[in-house]
Amino acid sequence: MTKRRLRNIKESALKAFFFANGIIAILVLLGIFALLFFSAVPAFREIRLKEFFTSITWDPTSPVKAEYGILSMIVSTLLVTIGALVIALPIGLGVAAYLSDVAHWRVREIVKPIVEILAGIPSVVIGFLGIVLFSPFIAKVFGRSNGLNAINGSLLLAVMALPTIISISEDSLNAVPPAYSEASLALGGSRWQTLIRVKIPAALSGIIAAVMLGMGRAIGETMTVLMATGNARAFPHGLLDSVRTMTSNIAIELGEVPYYTPHYYALFAIGLVLFIMTFCVNLVADIFLKKYQEREL
Amino acid sequence: MRHRLMKKKNVIQFFGFFALRGCLYLVLAVLLLFLYDIGKKGGGAVSWEFLTKAPRKGMTEGGIFPAIFGTFLVTLITAIMAIPLGTFAAIYLNEYARQTRLTRLIRLSIRNLSGVPSIVYGLFGVILFVNIFKFGTSLLSAGLTLGLMTLPWTITAGEEALKTVPNSYREGALALGATKWQSIRTNVLPYALPGMLTGTVLGLARAAGETAPIMFTGAAFSLPFLPKSLKDQFMALPYHLYVMATQHHDILKARPLAYGTALVLIVFVLGINMAAIILRYRLRRKRR
Numbered sequence: 001m002t003k004r005r006l007r008n009i010k011e012s013a014l015k016a017f018f019f020a021n022g023i024i025a026i027l028v029l030l031g032i033f034a035l036l037f038f039s040a041v042p043a044f045r046e047i048r049l050k051e052f053f054t055s056i057t058w059d060p061t062s063p064v065k066a067e068y069g070i071l072s073m074i075v076s077t078l079l080v081t082i083g084a085l086v087i088a089l090p091i092g093l094g095v096a097a098y099l100s101d102v103a104h105w106r107v108r109e110i111v112k113p114i115v116e117i118l119a120g121i122p123s124v125v126i127g128f129l130g131i132v133l134f135s136p137f138i139a140k141v142f143g144r145s146n147g148l149n150a151i152n153g154s155l156l157l158a159v160m161a162l163p164t165i166i167s168i169s170e171d172s173l174n175a176v177p178p179a180y181s182e183a184s185l186a187l188g189g190s191r192w193q194t195l196i197r198v199k200i201p202a203a204l205s206g207i208i209a210a211v212m213l214g215m216g217r218a219i220g221e222t223m224t225v226l227m228a229t230g231n232a233r234a235f236p237h238g239l240l241d242s243v244r245t246m247t248s249n250i251a252i253e254l255g256e257v258p259y260y261t262p263h264y265y266a267l268f269a270i271g272l273v274l275f276i277m278t279f280c281v282n283l284v285a286d287i288f289l290k291k292y293q294e295r296e297l
Numbered sequence: 298m299r300h301r302l303m304k305k306k307n308v309i310q311f312f313g314f315f316a317l318r319g320c321l322y323l324v325l326a327v328l329l330l331f332l333y334d335i336g337k338k339g340g341g342a343v344s345w346e347f348l349t350k351a352p353r354k355g356m357t358e359g360g361i362f363p364a365i366f367g368t369f370l371v372t373l374i375t376a377i378m379a380i381p382l383g384t385f386a387a388i389y390l391n392e393y394a395r396q397t398r399l400t401r402l403i404r405l406s407i408r409n410l411s412g413v414p415s416i417v418y419g420l421f422g423v424i425l426f427v428n429i430f431k432f433g434t435s436l437l438s439a440g441l442t443l444g445l446m447t448l449p450w451t452i453t454a455g456e457e458a459l460k461t462v463p464n465s466y467r468e469g470a471l472a473l474g475a476t477k478w479q480s481i482r483t484n485v486l487p488y489a490l491p492g493m494l495t496g497t498v499l500g501l502a503r504a505a506g507e508t509a510p511i512m513f514t515g516a517a518f519s520l521p522f523l524p525k526s527l528k529d530q531f532m533a534l535p536y537h538l539y540v541m542a543t544q545h546h547d548i549l550k551a552r553p554l555a556y557g558t559a560l561v562l563i564v565f566v567l568g569i570n571m572a573a574i575i576l577r578y579r580l581r582r583k584r585r
Contacts, residue, residue, distance in 0.1 A: 007476060010478070011476050011477060011478055014478045015393055015477070015478075017385070018385050018386075018388050018389035018392075018393055019389055019393065021381075021382055021385035021386045021388075021389055022385070022386045022389030022390055022393075022394065024382065024386070025382055025383065025386035025407075025448060025452060026386070026403055026406075026407070028445065028448065029406065029407060029410050029445075029448065029449060030406070031425075032410070032413075032417075032418075032421050032445070035421060035424050035425060036417065036420065036421060036424075039420075039424050090320075091320045091323060091324065092320075094316065094317045094319075094320030094321070095317070095320045095321045095324055097317050098314075098317035098318055098320060098321050099321070102314050102317055102318070103321075111321065111325075113574075114325065114328065115324070116570075117328065117567065117570075118324070118327075118328050120502060120503075120506075120566060120567055120570045121331065121506075121563060121566075121567075122505075122506025122507070122508075122535055122562060122563070122566055123506070123507075123508070124506070124508045124535045124536075124538050124539050124562075125335070125506075125538065125559050125562060125563055126331075127539075127542070128538055128542045128555065128559050129331055129334065129335070131542055131543070132334070132542075132552070132556075133330070133331075133334060159327060162324060166324075190306045190307065190309075190310045191310060191314075192306075192309060192310035192313040192314065193306070193310075195313075196313070213412070216412045217412070219414070220412070220413070220414025220415070220416070220417070221414070222414065222415060222416040222508070222509040223508045223509060223535075223539060226539075226543075227539065227542060227543055247414060247416050247509070250416050250419075250420065251416060251509060251512060254419075254420070254423065254512075254513050255512070255513060259428065267420070268420055268424075271416070271417050271420040274414055274416070274417055275413060275414070275417050278412055278413060278414055278417075279409055279412075279413070281412075282408075282409045282412040283405075283409060285412075286405065286408060286409065
């Protein structure tokens with residue numbers, strides 16, 4: 001009888017232990033959002049919300065009048081991100097379709113880990129390659145004095161988004177029920193027609209999820225864009241302009257800003273905007289991911 | 298007529314598949330170019346002195362030993378912070394917690410937190426560890442910041458692995474009179490362990506290569522000495538590469554050393570990756 005009681009105590013203790021760990025982990029993670037929020041709020045005692053989001057001038061250290069508009073940075077971030085997706089989506093989807101529908105399974109077994117190597121390269125190394133490899137190339141092609149601009153960042157972010165897009169798109173193409181493609185083939189469709197008109201539309205929710213995840217990663221990527229896009233503060237007018245994204249701006253200024261000044265809080269406000277943007281993008285990705293996983297079952 | 302249609306269809310298919318293969322070759326070519334460039338130019342810079350000595354003459358000569366050592370230490374702190382907490386939390390969420398709307402919500406937020414930009418974790422580290430806890434810019438602050446960033450990944454990886462354990466394993470143990478913990482210890486964990494380990498180690502590899510979270514929480518531009526305590530600043534490979542590539546006063550002279558640093562960093566990170574994959578393979582085979 002005592003043995004059983006001892007065992008029960010041990011069970012409850014273990015359960016409590018795991019419960020405590022779960023709670024701590026969750027509290028810590030939710031605490032991130034709360035702390036970030038409360039560090040960003042003081043910024044808006046000095047800065048009007050409207051100015052923050054609609055002004056294109058960011059000049060917090062101006063001796064005349066400090067200005068805190070982040071519109072240029074938001075546009076720069078979106079410009080670089082969308083550029084990256086425009087490059088990465090067709091290529092990534094192409095690779096995914098090749099792996100799922102054309103390639104021999106042995107090729108797939110070899111290629112998948114290789115693509116994972118690409119995902120494992122640290123972002124600072126990718127940024128370095130942007131400086132030493134892509135920048136001279138872009139400078140030559142477009143006849144510029146240097147190649148540190150938005151297109152460079154887009155190319156690098158495309159490389160970084162590719163592994164995500166390839167692996168999730170391939171999974172979702174493989175998850176299309178065989179009956180779909182069998183029906184199409186039986187009706188006389190070629191394998192290409194089946195792929196384009198049946199399988200890709202059927203796998204669409206997974207593909208959208210892949211793109212959204214790639215987008216979330218591109219928006220939040222810091223080192224690559226910091227090193228490769230030139231970091232000019234001006235409002236960007238095209239892919240050949242030097243741009244400063246939200247992430248780069250935080251990285252550049254956080255090291256020098258005096259603590260507890262409006263400028264300091266404003267950097268946290270940018271961080272909060274970033275957090276919310278990526279959270280929303282990831283949430284949408286999650287919804288689409290759920291959609292195709294549910295169908296799979 | 299029908300014959301010609303057939304032919305046209307085949308031609309389109311031929312070119313279509315050709316284009317798809319082209320995409321694959323393009324991606325492989327980019328990866329090869331990256332590895333070749335760094336391997337070739339970095340290989341020339343790496344020597345015994347480079348790996349074992351500190352930087353000299355304004356970082357235009359000498360080695361990167363302090364950065365290698367610093368990255369090793371900070372990854373260790375990350376592991377201590379993230380692995381136990383993350384694994385136990387995953388066990389709680391998957392094995393003990395009742396599957397209610399609340400746990401679903403928690404799971405959703407954890408998954409989303411693993412997509413939060415690393416620089417946001419850096420900001421968080423500055424507020425919490427550097428300012429509120431007064432750890433200053435130090436090894437400890439940077440390691441804890443990276444640990445927080447890794448936490449959602451470890452939890453997610455742990456849960457994914459636990460989810461692959463068939464329910465019959467748990468029920469089998471319970472039916473024989475085992476308690477909950479006994480069933481977890483003898484039936485669930487051994488099965489899930491390879492997956493959990495791989496996921497966790499992959500997360501660590503990612504953390505080791507991160508720059509943004511440590512830039513403001515402890516990584517130093519250049520230090521003449523190794524960190525002696527957790528409160529010291531430290532040099533780290535990723536940050537050192539960033540400095541050598543963009544902040545150095547004589548960038549062209551530092552370029553070979555930057556290449557060498559990049560090579561060492563890639564070998565370090567991909568080495569951890571590889572170790573994880575080999576580990577998984579070994580454990581899986583042993584189970585059979």
